[in-house]
Amino acid sequence: MFYIYTKEKIAKVKFSVNLTAKEVKEFMGNNLFLDYPELKKDDYIVVESNEVFKHPTYDSITNTIREMTRNELIEEDIEISLAPGEYIENKKLKSIPQPSSYHTWNSSTHHWDIDMKEVKRTFRHKFQDILIEKIFGSYEYKGNIFQMRDYDEINFIRVRMALDIASETTDIEILKEALHDLEITITPEMEENLKNAMKAGKLKDFLKTLNTKWRLQDNSVIDITLGDTNLLYLKWILKFITGQNKYTKITLEIEKAKTVEDLEKIKWE
Structure with missing residues (x-):
């Protein structure tokens, strides 16, 4: 052609x-x-x-x-597409750099506008994500790396409740059933020890020494005492409280911020 x-x-x-x-x-x-x-x-x-x-x-x-070229088009009054920050004045292409990624271009006023309320909301969401990562991320206990997801917390609560309920029972059969649910094998010797601990009023202390299976972050499974599961859960709760306190402090800093520069100075650590 x-x-x-x-x-x-x-x-x-x-x-x-x-x-x-x-x-x-x-x-x-x-x-x-x-x-x-x-x-x-x-x-x-x-x-x-x-x-x-x-x-x-x-x-x-x-x-x-x-x-x-774009400048030639402008000189001939031919309409062109303008990028954010660009405008035409006296047939000349002008450009204003974006002050930050949070500024939006106002093509009517030829200014970069910023909605600090919305920017602060963005920063709060950013730190919310960090909080969730901190809370539900992995953590170390006695040389093993554990994880904490929704279902992991349910498992901790389940063991905690089973341990509390079982330690108060005087029915050996109900106790054996509860331990069975925790995948703890009841041998004749174990049953005798349970009865003796029950009579001595030291059932809870004895139950804490029993082992159960627990999955680590890498999906390997280890034996862990019921007492250690409670300590693990306590450690996570403290970790949760620490994270929440840190997030609360950061949200106060966000509210006090006057500029984007102030917001960008806020760090989790």
Whole structure:
């Protein structure tokens, strides 16, 4: 496909020839102007292309047709797409750098606006995510890395409740059933020890020494005493309280902040 453009600032397609170069040679004697003998070839530029230029202009220096630059389009009052921070004044493209990623461009006033209330909400959400990661992330206890997700907390609570309820019972069968639910095997010797601890009023202390299976962060399983599960849960609760206190302190700092710079100075650690 050939397009024949005028040599003008705002170039125009004078005519086109829907043939290949081979066909032009074969059918037109290699003369694109065959049907326009009145036109002077030197007044035009021939461009072989599959499509026309959107905003063609004649470049006298290179003697070619090219797309207009953005500044050239502005000079010719041709509408262009403006990026945030850009505006046109006296046919000149102006640009104002974005002060921060939280500023939004106001194309009417040509200013970067900021909604501090919304920015503060964004920062609170950011620190909420950190809080959740801190609370429900992994933590170490006696050389093992444990995890705390919703279902892990349920397991801790389940063991805690079972231990409390079992330590108060005087029915050995109910106690054996509770331990069975915790996947603790009741041997004849174990049953005898339970009865003796029950009689001595030291059932809870004895139960804390019993082992149960627990899954670690890496999905491996270890034996852990029921007493240690309570300590693990206590450690997590303290971790939860510490995190909440830290988040509360940060939210107060966020409320006091006057600028984005103030907000960006706030760190978790």
